[in-house]
Amino acid sequence: MTLDTYRHAFQRFTENGGGSPSWIRPLREAGLDRFVRAGFPTRKNEDWRFTNLQPIATGEFRLLDPPEALPGLDALRPYLFGHEDWPRMVFVNGRFVRALSRLDGIPSSVQLLSLREALDSQREVVEAHLAKVAVNAPSAFTDLNTAFMADGALLVLPADAVLEHPVHLVFVTAPGAADGATHPRTLIVAGRHAQATVVESYVSLAEQRYLTNTVSEIFLEEGARVNHCKVQLESEAAYHVGTIEAWQGRSSHFESFSFAMGGALSRTNVYTVLDGEGSHVQLDGLYVGHGVQHLDHQTRIEHAKPGCTSREIYKGMLDDRSHAVFNGKVYVRAEAQQTDGKQTNRNLLLSETAKVDTKPQLEIFADDVKCTHGATVGQLDELALFYCQTRGIPLSDARTMVTYAFAADVIEEIQTRPVAEHLEALVRERLERGSARAE
């Protein structure tokens, strides 16, 4: 698909009402202009060195419309972590569906609504924050999203608001969406000392090829705590590019977990700027690949102010011919003295043909800092397997057990227990299927 077709698509998109309200138009046009000027990144771009975007760049993806027949709640139930009582917003083919959502149960001071509505009714807060943080690292996909974002979620927490339950955002691609694209956009603004947990799920109700290009922007004012969890379970024929960008004020606390198990090609970017003294970030993730999946993660932690701490653990398990990429950057600006950063990436290769490219990266311009990073690539610990066998556990079970333990270790970092348990079950199921096939 040539870049010109994106211009035509944009024209049609705005004619069909995508351009309203008018105040957002310049923002979209600027995004489109930057995107068309730069095009899709190639492997010559250091940030995309190990991920070939040809399938996305040459694929013909039309903007998806809402499906003719909406899926029922039953179809979604497997993805709700057994908690239908949580506040929930469901998006089908990128559009908010009120009938499947549940917006009660949150304090009246907290705003939770679809971005489409918010563009009209909440202009002030949206204008003040939208595309304000997701501009730090210029990205073709974020620009594309800004141009074509049709819907998404807006969550605004006033000062001191505390949400009791996690807010679950479910992005569903319905059957019959082949060759379609969605560009969901989420904006979370947590006021001073506000606290919330947000879970984003990306699921497909059919095996089909489509593109999800999602962007989430998160603002944490002084002392705010946001716990963010992304669960990527797209169709294994689909392409998924997701960017999460956070801005952190003084003494704020941001936790992010990225779980990637779906998609033919998936890339998740998690970027945060520690822009207030004493703020803390914890970025964790797990990627589980099989078949010919390509799972890519890029993280960037920017220590901009003194006395901030960052912790990061990403783990990956790769089977069959899957390929994983990890690039984690920790950037310490000159004024960010007393920085304490720790980053770890561990990979387990479960087959002879799986492949990993990992690149942890430190860039440090301050002297009074403590930063470490580590990366490992390896296979299962022979001694652990042997130990299990001496205890009468068959080798195949031992393998599953030791592999599972490797993953469970990082899943435990998820604070929201039902989500952690659900992901643990998914990993276990995948492993058991893998070992059953091996026998």
Add this chain to the structure above:
Amino acid sequence: MSGSVESLVQSHYKYGFTTDIESDVVPRGLTEDTIRLISAKKQEPEFLLAWRLKAYRGWLKMTEPHWPNVTYPPIDYQDMIYYAAPKTAKPLGSLDEVDPKLLETYEKLGIPLSEQKRLSGVAVDAIFDSVSVATTYRESLAKEGIIFCSFSEAVKEHPELVEQYLGSVVPPTDNFFAALNAAVFSDGSFVFVPKGVTCPMELSTYFRINTADTGQFERTLIIAEEGASVSYLEGCTAPMRDTNQLHAAVVELVALDDATIKYSTVQNWYAGDEHGVGGIYNFVTKRGKCAGRNSRITWTQVETGSAITWKYPSVLLQGDNSIGEFYSVAVANGRQQADTGTKMIHLGRNTRSTIISKGISAGHGNNSYRGLVKVLPKADGARNYTQCDSMLIGNECGAHTFPYIDVQNNTAAVEHEASTAKIGEDQIFYCHQRGLDTEDAISMIVNGFCKDVFQTLPMEFAVEAQKLLGISLEGSVG
């Protein structure tokens, strides 16, 4: 602790003098004629001229790479002298015939070329601008069958060895600077250690750039046959000039079955003044090939000089059970920039590699570690351990690490660790208590930080490296 930093920031470069000696230089600029002229001056065989021209034609098609984390003004390759040699009337028969001025220069650098003065039993090949002026201990080495001579002599006396191995590790069109070197290289050292021989002494090359506006392009080739072992050391200095000079050397190492090559570098090219004027651009391609089973190549480098250091001594681990090692200390003080590291390419089975890199940044210096550990599908049981530590002194410098790990075999185990820290106030305080002043305390702590690397250097050079490090960092901490 930072109060007197500025007042002390001035490094003393004691090798900054120039030698007033008549030189035979070719005109500025680079064309095929320049290459033919260099080749003719050196009376080279036809194959070498053809090889040079092939490299040159390849080079013309290449563009200068700009991916490293360094900045410098564009280099004008036509405004450079590609060949400069101290003028001598006739070929040298013995050391007595060497121009006394040259001997004096090396004396001043602390490298006496006359053998009787040398106690430590180190054979030296001295390279002045583009050519080798003297090689010591040749005869005693020849008795063991070891060939240690300048590259030009090797071309004349052992053309078959040169033809066989030249470019076998770094092909003529490997990269922009390697291609440039292949086209215009003037001299360098050549070492050949035959089957089963352990070289009885340290071999060493001393590089000196003297003439202004010259690029130095030497080429070193070391071959260790089955079961042979050799330890080789290079040292470098240059006069203080306010223009930048390019040093684009190529080093190729070949280790056959059970052979061991240890290559150590103490690089102290002129680094430019505190405003970043002048200094050497050290853009070097160094690569070793563990071609045989159980072979071993060790790179040790202490990089304290150069305005810009940009090099990645690498090892191709081709033979089964072969070992590659890289130990590095890189200092970036003043306005120095260093982008250095290594590449370990695991091709054979049970290959192992170790990388220990220590980067020290001070003043406005920027130090980057960039490394690649690649395990190819056939490298069963490959192991790598990487540790790269950075130390920052002052808050206007930077430390960066860019490790690439690319694993395509599930029996491989690759570990990478990196840390960054500064010299702790409590460490300094402890030293003060014990009666050490701040400068000595820093020197002690920094040397402790670099201990893992210095331990791998031959004894005399370890001492020299420690001193050098002290001088390079002098005044960077108040």
